[in-house]
Amino acid sequence: MTSLIIVHLLLLGLRAIDATADTWRRCTDLLPLDLLSFVLERDSSKLIAGxxxxxxxGVRGVHFSSPHTSMSFASSQLLVDCDLFPKEFSIVVTLKVTSIDPxxxxxxxxxxxxxxxGKRGVGEEEEGNDKGYILEKNKERTVGEEQRHGEREKKRRVESEERRRVILGLRFSKKRLHFLFRGHGGVVERWVFRGAGLDDNQWHTLVLGVGSHHVRLTVDCSTPLKIVPSRPFPADLNIQGSKFHIGSRGRWKGLYSGLLRQLVLVPGSDxxxxxxxxxxxxxxxxxxxxxxxDLPVTGREVHDHGTSYETEERVSLGLEQSCSGLAQGQMWFNPLRKGLYLCDGTVWVTVLEDHKRLDYVLEHQVLTTSSETHDVEVFQVAGMGLMAAMAHRSTSGSAVYLWSHTGFQLYQNISTFGALAWRHFRMGKKIFLVVSNSGGGTDKRKESExxxxxxxKWSERRKQFVQFQTLQTHCARDWEAFNINQHTYLAVANHRQGDxxxxxxxxxxxxxxxxxxxxxxxxxxxxxxxxxEFFTVGPYHxxxxxxxxxxxxxxxxxxxxVWVRGSFQVFQTIKTFCATDWEMFxxxxxxxxxxxxxxxxxxxxxxxYAINSTIYELDMNGQLFVRFQDIVTYSAVDWEFFSLGEEYFLIVANSFNGESYSLNSVLYRWQGYEGFVPVHWLPTxxxxxxEFFSSQGESYLIYSSAKEPLSKVFKLKTH
Structure with missing residues (x-):
């Protein structure tokens, strides 16, 4: 009976522990946390103390001169409304390690x-034992030896207390990288990566990925080092009241002596x-x-500490740069304006600026449309020639245009209701168009979801498109047509149901x-x-x-x-930010x-709105798409790929930068190892x-405007 009572009490205790754990809030649904930016951007006009x-x-980083309080902050400022550290995460670091003591x-x-x-019970007991030990050995020591031993023991206790305060940390020695965390039972555990090769006075980017059953270290995108620990990272690591310390653990000892450029915590993913x-x-x-x-440090800057680094002056390159006291005397080349500018500490002063346009993209036609246009679909009709269907915003209908030597001419008006996209497809010799209607106006949308x-369908007799089939959709944004095993399919992108x-x-x-x-x-x-977007790679769809x-x-x-036995199954997921278009090439x-x-x-x-759009490449060995190149875009809504001879191009539809819809859409050319580089800017x-199209040996681009009743055709002048 007594044993049953004991078991019952134990179960109650475990239940109480579980109930307490349930009250702790987990860190979920967090975006990447830029720890270094968080401390550096408290005052963007100057560097913080320390x-x-x-x-x-030619690469900038920060050097820590002291473990200043400005480089520390409460974890609750970034890990908001949560008490437990994420159980799966990764840490991205870019650093340059100088030679350090082994x-x-x-x-x-x-x-x-x-x-x-005030919580010194255990420490006091240890201190008493230590004193007893010292007295016992007093016969064998001089007074000086006893004093030195006592100081060493005091230092050991301080170090032990500091280690017990560590919840999580990343540190390195000459040959090793250590990941520390408070493990099971409150004991600080270490996962050690040997031979990481960081102490070569070069820049390196590390990704430490912590999963449920393993931890991986990737250095400079090379083959990762992997550890399978005996115990997983704790799922109940409490961070209440904790503080982040960047470049240190809050004290002089262990202060990072190299350069740090990037430090990002990514919860929930590798x-x-x-x-x-x-x-x-x-x-x-x-x-x-x-x-x-991209803002170089000049040799005029004064550093408090003796460690010197290579410094140089150079011209920074980019579409946007900030000019402040830190950048005074620096030069900037803007490839969009073809201009060279000098920072006077407040504003950029023009040194040189070229107003000429490149001559291989020429404006060919300005096409006035009945209303704003969301999409253009260019296609061929046998016996007619080149046509373009435009998805007009107006409920009065959308237009189909026919190409002539002078440009597109209105050919047919089709009744549409808030058209968002057109797609053409063929079945045998028959040609079809499908339109995405979003509704007939605000009132109509409220009445129906x-x-x-x-x-x-194209009628050979009437020489027009005639209605063939109606399908119920929900604010359809796009249609895709494709064939698999001689069967024709249509995919509709339903954007939303109701509002x-x-x-x-x-x-x-x-x-x-x-x-x-x-x-x-x-x-x-x-x-x-x-x-x-549908595409085929080898036998796979x-x-x-x-x-x-x-x-x-x-x-x-x-x-x-991916198509598997008659239906589509998930192949890969990719994090995107209001993704509006995919283009395969x-x-x-x-x-x-x-x-x-x-x-x-x-x-x-x-x-x-100014964010990266990303190019991914299919890794045939890993059988997944991996990041290849990031390109800054401004509320991008479309990519178009095309080739001219042996050259390959991408053009992006930039639609909005947060202030204006009048932006340059950018044409990029493939440069092999460098990826895609900007070569021309087109005002839109x-x-x-x-849309890219060709006619009688000439190549053209056409763009549509969702804000003005016009479209433009550009002729690509080739040599």
Whole structure:
């Protein structure tokens, strides 16, 4: 009976512990946390106390002169409304390690619990034992030896107390990288990576990925070092009241002596695939503080400490740069304006500026349309020639144009209701057009949650498109047509149902040869779907969706599906930010996907429109798409790939920068190892789509405007 009571009490105790654990809030749904930017950007006009900006090899980093309190902050400032550290995460670091003493340990960062004042019971007991030990040995020591021994023991106790305060930290010695954390039973555990090769006085980018059953260290996007620990990282690591210390553990001993350029905590995922592969793996970027971007440090800067680094003056390159006291005397070349500028400490002063335009892209036609246009679809009709269907915003209808030697001429008006996209496809010799209708206006949308999209068929007798089939859709943003095993399919991107429900199904339709109509084949869950892209690699068929919004945030996963035994199955997910378009292209045997990211938005926070859109390359060995290149875009809504001879190009539709719709859309050329580089800037207004086409040996680009009733055709002058 007594044993049953004991077991019962133990169960009650365990239940109480579980109940306590349930009250702790976990850190979930967090975006990457830029720890270095958080401390450096408290005052963007100057560097904070305790750090100096230095440069090595033309690359900026910060050097820590002291463990100043300005480099520390409460974890609750970034890890908001949570008590437990994420159980899966990664840490991205870019650093340059100088030669250090073999016995020295230096902290890149640490997360420490607050000092406990008055809780010295265990320490006092240890101290008493130590004194007894000293008295026992007093016969064998001189008074001086006893005093030195006592000081050593006191120092040992202080070090022991500091170690017990560590919740989490990343430090390195001459040959090893140590990841420390408070493990099971409150004991500080260490995972050690040997032979990381960081002490060579070169820049390196590290990604430490902590998963449920393993931890991996990737240095400069190379093959990762992997550890499978006997115990996993704790799921109940309490961080209440803790503080982050950047470049130290809050004291002089262990202060980081090298240069630090990037320090990002990525909760919930391994950031390796977000930055690798990279054209410059030693400086692979996830998030670098603006103060350290492309603004060189000059030799005129004064440093308090004796360690010297290579410094140099150079011209920075980019579309945007800030001019402040830190950048005084620096020069900047803007490739958009073809201008060279000098910072006087406040504003950029023009030194040289070229107003000439490149001559191989010429404006060919300004096409006045009946209303704003969301999409252009260019296609050929046998016996007619080149045509273009334009998705007009107006409920009065959308237009089909016919190409002539002078440009596009109006050919047919088709009744549409808030058209967002057109797609043409063929079945045998027959040509079809399908339109995405978003509704007939605000009042109509309130009355009905469904919109009808319509398939039109080309009539050889009438020489026009005639209505063929109607399909119910939900604010359809895009249609994709494709063939698999001699069967024709249509995929619709349903954006939202009603005004607020974005998490809905998009639909795959299959052509039924008996009923001569499209019927539902498969439903796929999407989040504010914006675009479908179908492509084939060898014997495999893929379909990728651009997910834009889940009702809360634009940071959502877009999904790549692969065709398996008659239906699409998930192949890979990629984090995107209001993804609006995917474009697949091949260069030689290499397969790429590029995403147009629209903007960053989380809950009621501000929108960020100047963000990276990313090119991914298919890793044939790893059988997944990996990051290849980031390109800064401004609320991008479309990519178009094309080739001229042996040259390959991408053009992006930049639509909005947060202030204006009048922006330059940028044409990029493939430069091999360098990836895509900007070569031409085309002025556009609310650009919504780009299409490339050829006619009689000449090549053209056409863009549509979602903000003005016009479209423009550009002629590509080739040599």
């Amino acid at each position: 750090v100096h900006m230095k440069q090595a090899g 016995k020295r340990n230096e902290y890149i960062f640490s997360l420490m619990e607050p000092k406990q004042v 950031a390796t695939h977000q930055i690798c592969p990279s054209s410059n793996p030693q400086l692979a970027v996830l998030s670098v503080p603006p103060l350290l971007l 469904t919109d009808s999209s319509v398939i039109y 607020t429900n974005h998490t809905i199904d998009s639909v795959i339709y299959k052509w039924n040869r008996l009923t001569k109509s499209f019927e539902v084949h498969q439903m796929l869950p999407t989040s504010g779907a914006y675009d479908w 893929f379909l990728v969706v651009a997910n834009a919004f889940d009702g809360v945030t634009t940071s959502v996963d877009s999904v790549i599906y 091949q260069i030689g045997s290499r397969v790429f996907l590029v995403v147009a990211n629209g903007h960053r938005l989380h809950r009621n926070g501000p929108s960020q 207004i609310g650009c919504s789509d780009w």
